[in-house]
Amino acid sequence: MKSSVIVFPGSNCDRDVAVSLEQLTGHAPAMVWHGEAVVPDSDLIVLPGGFSYGDYLRSGAMAAHSPIMTDIIAKARAGVAVLGICNGFQVLTETRLLPGILMRNASLKFICRDVLLRVERDDTIFTNHYTKGDVIRIPVAHHDGNYFSDDDTIRALEDEGRVVLRYCDADGTIGEDSNPNGSRANIAGVIDKTGRILGLMPHPERLADEALGGTDGAPMFRSLLEALH
Amino acid sequence: MKARIKITLKNGVLDPQGKAIANALGALGFDGVDGVRQGKYIELELSESDPKRAEAEVKAMCEQLLANTVIENYQFELEPA
Amino acid sequence: MKARIKITLKNGVLDPQGKAIANALGALGFDGVDGVRQGKYIELELSESDPKRAEAEVKAMCEQLLANTVIENYQFELEPA
Amino acid sequence: MASGSPAVAHVTPDLAAEHGLSSEEYAHLLDILGRAPSLTELGIFSVMWSEHCSYKSSKVWLRLLPTEGPRVIQGPGENAGVVDLGDGDAAIFKMESHNHPSFIEPYQGAATGVGGIMRDVFTMGARPVANLNALRFGEPDHPKTRHLVSGVVAGIGGYGNCIGVPTVGGEVNFDEGYNTNILVNAMCVGLARTDRIFYAAAKGTGHSVVYVGSKTGRDGIHGATMASAEFNDDTEEKRPTVQVGDPFTEKLLVEACLELMATDAIIAIQDMGAAGLTCSCIEMADKGGVGIDLDLDAVPTREQGMSAYDMMLSESQERMLMVLTPGAEEIARAVFTKWGLDFAIVGITTDTGRLVARHKGETKVDVPIDVLANSAPEYKRPWVLPEPPEAIDPSDVAPPESIEAALEAMIGSPHLCSRAWVWEQYDHMVMADTLVRPGGDAAVVRIHGTNKGLAATADVTPRYCAADPREGGKQAVAEVWRNLTATGAEPIAITDCLNFGNPERPEIMGQFVGCIEGMVEACNTLDFPVVSGNVSLYNETNGQAIPPTPAIGGIGLIPDITQIARIAPTAPDQNLVLIGPERGHLGQSLYMQIVLDAKLGAPPPVDLEAEKRAGDLVRSLIREDGVAAVHDISDGGLLIALCEMALAGNIGIELAPYQGNLPLHAVLFGEDQGRYIVAVDGDGQDILTRASESGLPARLLGRTGGDAITMGDESVFPLARLRELHEGWLPEHMRTI
Numbered sequence A: 001m002k003s004s005v006i007v008f009p010g011s012n013c014d015r016d017v018a019v020s021l022e023q024l025t026g027h028a029p030a031m032v033w034h035g036e037a038v039v040p041d042s043d044l045i046v047l048p049g050g051f052s053y054g055d056y057l058r059s060g061a062m063a064a065h066s067p068i069m070t071d072i073i074a075k076a077r078a079g080v081a082v083l084g085i086c087n088g089f090q091v092l093t094e095t096r097l098l099p100g101i102l103m104r105n106a107s108l109k110f111i112c113r114d115v116l117l118r119v120e121r122d123d124t125i126f127t128n129h130y131t132k133g134d135v136i137r138i139p140v141a142h143h144d145g146n147y148f149s150d151d152d153t154i155r156a157l158e159d160e161g162r163v164v165l166r167y168c169d170a171d172g173t174i175g176e177d178s179n180p181n182g183s184r185a186n187i188a189g190v191i192d193k194t195g196r197i198l199g200l201m202p203h204p205e206r207l208a209d210e211a212l213g214g215t216d217g218a219p220m221f222r223s224l225l226e227a228l229h
Numbered sequence B, C: 001m002k003a004r005i006k007i008t009l010k011n012g013v014l015d016p017q018g019k020a021i022a023n024a025l026g027a028l029g030f031d032g033v034d035g036v037r038q039g040k041y042i043e044l045e046l047s048e049s050d051p052k053r054a055e056a057e058v059k060a061m062c063e064q065l066l067a068n069t070v071i072e073n074y075q076f077e078l079e080p081a
Numbered sequence D: 001m002a003s004g005s006p007a008v009a010h011v012t013p014d015l016a017a018e019h020g021l022s023s024e025e026y027a028h029l030l031d032i033l034g035r036a037p038s039l040t041e042l043g044i045f046s047v048m049w050s051e052h053c054s055y056k057s058s059k060v061w062l063r064l065l066p067t068e069g070p071r072v073i074q075g076p077g078e079n080a081g082v083v084d085l086g087d088g089d090a091a092i093f094k095m096e097s098h099n100h101p102s103f104i105e106p107y108q109g110a111a112t113g114v115g116g117i118m119r120d121v122f123t124m125g126a127r128p129v130a131n132l133n134a135l136r137f138g139e140p141d142h143p144k145t146r147h148l149v150s151g152v153v154a155g156i157g158g159y160g161n162c163i164g165v166p167t168v169g170g171e172v173n174f175d176e177g178y179n180t181n182i183l184v185n186a187m188c189v190g191l192a193r194t195d196r197i198f199y200a201a202a203k204g205t206g207h208s209v210v211y212v213g214s215k216t217g218r219d220g221i222h223g224a225t226m227a228s229a230e231f232n233d234d235t236e237e238k239r240p241t242v243q244v245g246d247p248f249t250e251k252l253l254v255e256a257c258l259e260l261m262a263t264d265a266i267i268a269i270q271d272m273g274a275a276g277l278t279c280s281c282i283e284m285a286d287k288g289g290v291g292i293d294l295d296l297d298a299v300p301t302r303e304q305g306m307s308a309y310d311m312m313l314s315e316s317q318e319r320m321l322m323v324l325t326p327g328a329e330e331i332a333r334a335v336f337t338k339w340g341l342d343f344a345i346v347g348i349t350t351d352t353g354r355l356v357a358r359h360k361g362e363t364k365v366d367v368p369i370d371v372l373a374n375s376a377p378e379y380k381r382p383w384v385l386p387e388p389p390e391a392i393d394p395s396d397v398a399p400p401e402s403i404e405a406a407l408e409a410m411i412g413s414p415h416l417c418s419r420a421w422v423w424e425q426y427d428h429m430v431m432a433d434t435l436v437r438p439g440g441d442a443a444v445v446r447i448h449g450t451n452k453g454l455a456a457t458a459d460v461t462p463r464y465c466a467a468d469p470r471e472g473g474k475q476a477v478a479e480v481w482r483n484l485t486a487t488g489a490e491p492i493a494i495t496d497c498l499n500f501g502n503p504e505r506p507e508i509m510g511q512f513v514g515c516i517e518g519m520v521e522a523c524n525t526l527d528f529p530v531v532s533g534n535v536s537l538y539n540e541t542n543g544q545a546i547p548p549t550p551a552i553g554g555i556g557l558i559p560d561i562t563q564i565a566r567i568a569p570t571a572p573d574q575n576l577v578l579i580g581p582e583r584g585h586l587g588q589s590l591y592m593q594i595v596l597d598a599k600l601g602a603p604p605p606v607d608l609e610a611e612k613r614a615g616d617l618v619r620s621l622i623r624e625d626g627v628a629a630v631h632d633i634s635d636g637g638l639l640i641a642l643c644e645m646a647l648a649g650n651i652g653i654e655l656a657p658y659q660g661n662l663p664l665h666a667v668l669f670g671e672d673q674g675r676y677i678v679a680v681d682g683d684g685q686d687i688l689t690r691a692s693e694s695g696l697p698a699r700l701l702g703r704t705g706g707d708a709i710t711m712g713d714e715s716v717f718p719l720a721r722l723r724e725l726h727e728g729w730l731p732e733h734m735r736t737i
C-alpha cells in the first residue's frame, strides 16, 4: 500500500499518523509538502491533524487552497482513497469534497480527551476491521469539531448511510450527554458518496499503540491495508 | 482603496459563539438582548483605485477564501484611500 | 433595535490572522493587497427601543464583555427594528 | 524621538529615573560611557540593568544552588538547561514566569508566556516535546478570578495546541494572596542529540548577524513607553503594551530552526525575549567575546516610522537572532523563505568589543559590551527570616464533625478537586508519545522512537513556604523528586521559577533567602541539580505581596517504558501498602485550611535522608515489576491520595481499621512528607520487609475492591459520590463565566 501524508504549514499530527501507518501497514508513507504540484503515486492520501495556517480565518480554509490541493481533488475524483483526520476533515469540508462544516465547539472550549464512538458502517475501506455497532474509544483534540449541515444534507447523509462514526455512550446510545462538541446527530465522521473519502474528528493514530493506553484506532489502518494493500 | 467586509452566518446556521455571548450578556445582567450573531469583520487595503475593478476583486476574494458561502454571507463597502 | 458592532484590533497590535489572510490572498494570486486586519462583527437584537438608552447599554456591553479594550477598539451603529 | 549621535542627547537624570535607574546607577552609566547616553542607549542600560534581565537582587543567592552533576551538560546561564539522557539523547528545559502580562490580558499574556519558554528551548536545538504550567489564582469567588482562569487556560492551550506540543502537566492553586497578582509559570521540555546542541556564544569576527521570524513592531516596549511618550510629537493613541502571540509563526519558526540546525550553518543562536534585540545582541556578543555592528535599517519592521529606540527595545514575539558561518547565508535564507518567515542580515560581528547600531545614517548606539553585560549592579539586600512557627501536636487539632463531612468538604474543594477542566483544554496527546497523561503524579512522554521515557512535573506548596520558607523550599524540591519517583523515573534535574514580592522589603528578601536555602539543602541531599530558572520579583500590589512561591519543575528518566507506575490500581484484591512515616502532621495542612478555616503552625518537616530512602525503595520496586500502582501522598494527606487512586482506577478500596495511637483525622489528613502508597498483587509482606530493611516505617492499609471507599463498618464513601464532588467543582464554578 502506497500512502502519502500531506504536510501543510501548521500541520502537527503529520508525524503521528505517519508512525501509525508505518507500524500498522508496514509501509512508510511519503511526506508531501503542500507546495508541491503533484502527490506521488498513492493508494491513500492522508490529510493530517493540526492547525494548518494556524486555523486562522476558518479551520482548514487556507489549506484548502494550497497548491497541492488541486492534484488531491483530481486524484480523489479519480478514486484515490482520502482520509482527513481532524484538521484534515476541516480541509475536506472546505474543499467541498465532503459536505458540511466543522464549527466552533458548542462549549467554545478546545477539548482533548478520549471519546466513545459507535461504528455505523463496517463495509467501508476505512472500517472493515470493525463490526457495525462496535463502541470504540479514540481521543479527540479540537476547537472546531461541531459538525453542521443544513437539514437536507443531514437527511441525505442519513439516508445514504454516510455517517460512519457517531459520538455515543458506553452502551452505544447516542445522546446529548455523549456529544462532546455539539455536532448535529452526534456525527464524528462522514464519508463521500463514492465511499473513498472519509473525514473524522477523532484521532485514530493516537490510540493505535498499546503503550499509549489503547488500540481502538488500529483497525482503521488495518482496514485500509486490506482494502488497498 | 479600503474595503470593509462583513461576514455573517446565514439564517438557520447554528452560531455557538453568538449563543455563548447571549448567555454571558444575560449573566452580566443585560436582559434586553433577544438575539446575538457573531461574524467577522475584515479590512483590506487595496492598491487598486478603480472602484469597479476593486469591487470585482473583493467579490472574488470573498467567494474564494474569505467567506464560506455554504454557511456565510458577505457584504462589503469600498472607500477611496 | 438592532446594534451592529465592529470590533477591531488597536493600532500597533499584532494581527496574526490578518497577516495569514494577506499571505493566503497573495498565494491565490490577488496581488494588490497591501494590508489585512481581521476583527469581529456582532449583531444584537435589543428589546430597548429608546436610542439613548440602547446606546448606553451597547457601550456597556462592549466595555464589559464584547471587546477586550486592552487590545481592541469598538464601534457600533443602532438601527430601529 | 531622540535624534543625533550618541554624543548629543536629551537625556536627563529625571528621564533616567523614569527608566527605573537609581541615581547611583545613572552615575555609573555616565562613568562607563564618559558622556551622556543617547535616548536609545539609556533604554538599553535600563533594560539590561532591570531586575528582570540583571537579577540584581537575586544573583548572590542563586549562586548557592548546586548546578552540577554527572548528567548536567549545561547548567544555568544559557537559554535553558541541558542534561544527558544517555544514548546520545539530551533533554533541554526551563520554566519562566509571565505573571504581569497575564493579569492584564490573560489569554495573550499566558499564550506569549508559552511561546517565550518554547523559544528558549528550541533555540538550543531541541524539539519541544512537553509543556507544563504552574498557575496561581486568587480566591475562587474574587470578582476577577473566573475571567483570569478562563483566559489563562485558554491562552496556554491556544498556543501549545496550535504548535502541536502536548501540555502534559502542571498545578493550579487558589489563594487570596494572589487576588491581584496571579502567577503564570510555563515550563517547556525539549529533546535534542548531545552532539547537536546550540549555544549563544557568537565566536569569531566578520560573521553575519541574522534576524529571522516575525517582523518587529512597537509591542511590549519596556515600561519606558510612558517616558518616551514625552518625546513623541505625534499624538497617536497610547500604544498598548500587550503582545499578541502568533503560534502559527512560532510553529514555522521551530521547524525552520530545526531544519537549519541539521546543517552546519549556525555558529550561535539566541531568541529575542525580554529586551528583544538589545539583550540578544549583548548576550551573544559577550559570550563570544566579540562586538556587533547593527544596521537597523535592515531590521524587518511592521510599523511605519520606527525609531532606533523602538527597534532595540521591542519585545515583539516569535523572533530569533543567529550568527552564521561564513557563506551559509544563502542556505539559511532558503530555509526561512521556504517556511514563509522573515530573514534579514542585520549586522556583523566585530573585534571592537562594542555594540554599535546605526539607523538612517546616524550612530544611535555605541556602547562597550563587556561592561554592559557584566557591570549590572548586584545587591545583597537586607533580609530577615522570622522565627518559624511551632509545630502543632495532632491531638491539639480539632477533629471534624465526621470523617465523611471532612472528606466531602476537602475532595470537592477548589484546592483538591480534579483539574481535568484545565487539562482537557490542552492537547496533551499530540506527538503520540504521551504515556502518562495529566492526572497522575508526573506526566511521562516517550522519547520518540525509543524505549525510554521522560517524566516531568511542577510543584510547590506556597502555604508551607509562607509559614517557613526554609522548610517550604525543601519541600518543593522534595515533592518534585517524589512525583517523578512515583512513576518509576530517576529524577535528574530541576528548573525553577522563583516568584516573590518586593525584594526591597527585608521580610520578602528573607522569604527568598529562606526558600533558596531550603532548596539548596534538598538539591544537595537528593543529588538533584538546578540547571535553569527564572526569578520574578515585585509580585505585589499596594504593599500586599504574594505568598512566596518558588515553583520547581523537574524531569526524570525512565530507562524502560514497560516499567512505569501509574496511580490507578489495576484490579480488585490488590493490597495497598503505605511507605513512610505517620506522625499526623496537621500544621499548615489543607485539613486545617478547609475544615477548620485556619493556617496555623509549622509546615510538615522534610527528612531528606528518609525521603531519599523511601524514593529509592519505591523506584526499585517499580523496576522489579513488583507493583501495580503508586501514588505519593501530598496535599490533603492519606485519605485524599487513596481517593485519587480509587477514582483513577474506578475501583473501590476497603481500608483496614486504624490501630495506632494518633487521632484518626490526623492519620487520614496529616501531610507528613516522604510517603507513598503502593498497590501490589501479592500480600505486600515483602514490601514491609524491604521497607524495614531500609529503615522505613510501612504498613498495610487495605485492599482494592467494590465501588466505595470503606473503613471498617464505620464509613462508606461511594465512588460515584466522590467523583461527583471531585470532578464537579471546577466545571461548575467556571460554568457561569
Ligand SMILES: Nc1ncnc2c1ncn2[C@@H]1O[C@H](COP(=O)(O)OP(=O)(O)O)[C@@H](O)[C@H]1O
Residues within 6 Å of the ligand: D132, D133, D134, D135, D167, D168, D169, D170, D171, D172, D419, D422, D423, D437, D438, D439, D440, D441, D442, D443, D458, D459, D483, D634, D635
Ligand atoms: N495547570 C495544569 N495543567 C496541566 N495539568 C495539571 C495542571 N494542574 C494540575 N494538573 C495535573 O493534575 C494532577 C494533580 O495535580 P497536583 O494536585 O498538583 O498533583 P501532585 O499533588 O501529585 O503534585 C497532576 O497530574 C498535574 O499534572
Ligand SMILES: [Mg+2]
Residues within 6 Å of the ligand: D440, D441, D442, D483, D631, D632, D633, D634
Ligand atoms: Mg503527586
